[in-house]
Amino acid sequence: MKLHLWRGKETTTHKERGNVSKNSKSRSGSFLWAAVVAVLAVVCSAGQSTSGNLTGAGSTWVYPLVAKWAAAYETKTSIKVNYQSIGSGGGIAQIKAGTVAFGASDMPLKPEDLRSAGLIQFPTAVAGEDLVYNLPGIKPGQIILSGPLVADIYLGKVKKWNDAAIAKLNPGLKLPTMNITVVHRSDGSGTTFTFCDYLSKVSPEWKEKVGANTSVAWPTGVGGKGNEGVASYVQRIPGSIGYVEYAYILESHLSDARMINRDGKVVRPSLKGFQDAAAHVDFTKAQDFYVILTDHTGPDTWPISGCTWQILRKNAPKETNMDVMKFFDWGFEQGQKMAESISFGPLPPSTVKAIKAYWKDQLGYTL
Numbered sequence: 001m002k003l004h005l006w007r008g009k010e011t012t013t014h015k016e017r018g019n020v021s022k023n024s025k026s027r028s029g030s031f032l033w034a035a036v037v038a039v040l041a042v043v044c045s046a047g048q049s050t051s052g053n054l055t056g057a058g059s060t061w062v063y064p065l066v067a068k069w070a071a072a073y074e075t076k077t078s079i080k081v082n083y084q085s086i087g088s089g090g091g092i093a094q095i096k097a098g099t100v101a102f103g104a105s106d107m108p109l110k111p112e113d114l115r116s117a118g119l120i121q122f123p124t125a126v127a128g129e130d131l132v133y134n135l136p137g138i139k140p141g142q143i144i145l146s147g148p149l150v151a152d153i154y155l156g157k158v159k160k161w162n163d164a165a166i167a168k169l170n171p172g173l174k175l176p177t178m179n180i181t182v183v184h185r186s187d188g189s190g191t192t193f194t195f196c197d198y199l200s201k202v203s204p205e206w207k208e209k210v211g212a213n214t215s216v217a218w219p220t221g222v223g224g225k226g227n228e229g230v231a232s233y234v235q236r237i238p239g240s241i242g243y244v245e246y247a248y249i250l251e252s253h254l255s256d257a258r259m260i261n262r263d264g265k266v267v268r269p270s271l272k273g274f275q276d277a278a279a280h281v282d283f284t285k286a287q288d289f290y291v292i293l294t295d296h297t298g299p300d301t302w303p304i305s306g307c308t309w310q311i312l313r314k315n316a317p318k319e320t321n322m323d324v325m326k327f328f329d330w331g332f333e334q335g336q337k338m339a340e341s342i343s344f345g346p347l348p349p350s351t352v353k354a355i356k357a358y359w360k361d362q363l364g365y366t367l
């Protein structure tokens with residue numbers, strides 16, 4: 001599914017030379033004004049839902065879920081949801097510009113940032129990401145990693161797969177002497193925010209030198225665009241390591257690592273692990289649903305868990321926001337089995353109820 005964006009061309013004028021008649025100037029001015037009006041009309045309507053279509057853009061993390069819901073929703077309603085997975089940073093920029101009906105981000109915006117931009121946000125589903133690798137002779141799930149070790153790898157301090165720090169966590173596993181190629185995102189990414197937020201919690205050095213955001217100054221490595229790009233690089237480069245959302249691991253049959261969580265337990269990513277992480281937060285009590293799901297306690301909790309937030313403009317046409325709300329309400333009520341089939345954790349009924357009350361409070365209307 002591709003997102004169709006409308007953009008007006010910038011109009012520039014040049015200084016007129018010579019003698020020009022009043023009628024010529026008048027016609028020229030009228031033409032210019034008509035062109036400006038036409039451009040404004042296109043720009044202002046770009047984010048609206050028209051002709052049974054609904055446009056959205058952002059998170060590549062949530063793309064598998066939105067795509068699955070959109071296909072079923074079109075069959076049910078004949079409304080086509082055009083969603084472009086361009087990364088959370090792009091989604092935030094597009095909704096701020098008003099060129100889409102909704103933006104999707106795996107990094108929640110802070111309440112003060114929402115207020116200043118005239119936006120609202122609500123969660124969609126919980127999920128998680130993991131480290132994937134390309135190591136000849138090493139099967140999926142054989143490698144065990146810890147948060148501090150992953151931070152050192154991405155800081156460029158651990159450079160080889162047979163480094164003593166990796167060998168210590170993997171006794172008895174024959175590690176290759178290959179160089180480690182770090183793969184990260186090249187675009188503005190909520191997957192990056194979740195990953196870096198986790199590393200900032202487990203590594204003081206990472207927090208000080210790199211921090212957490214949708215885009216960071218990577219100390220080392222190569223960049224891929226989207227979860228798809230990172231997955232593709234890891235598949236193609238022997239000795240590489242990258243981070244991707246779990247649905248992409250399942251879809252592409254990537255080799256993923258086991259992780260040591262906050263309780264010191266060795267775990268693999270799972271729907272239960274993501275839901276255990278979400279159990280430590282209460283969406284219904286958080287202002288604008290601002291919560292972070294990384295590095296929570298619990299024996300089965302997956303440490304790099306997260307969520308995707310859908311972002312709307314408060315001043316968008318009521319019809320546009322209502323169409324977005326109808327789509328996601330349908331997903332909350334009818335799409336839970338589809339979400340679980342690709343390891344996205346559905347929101348509990350109490351959170352869905354809170355989202356509908358939030359729509360009413362923030363927009364002045366609801367379904």
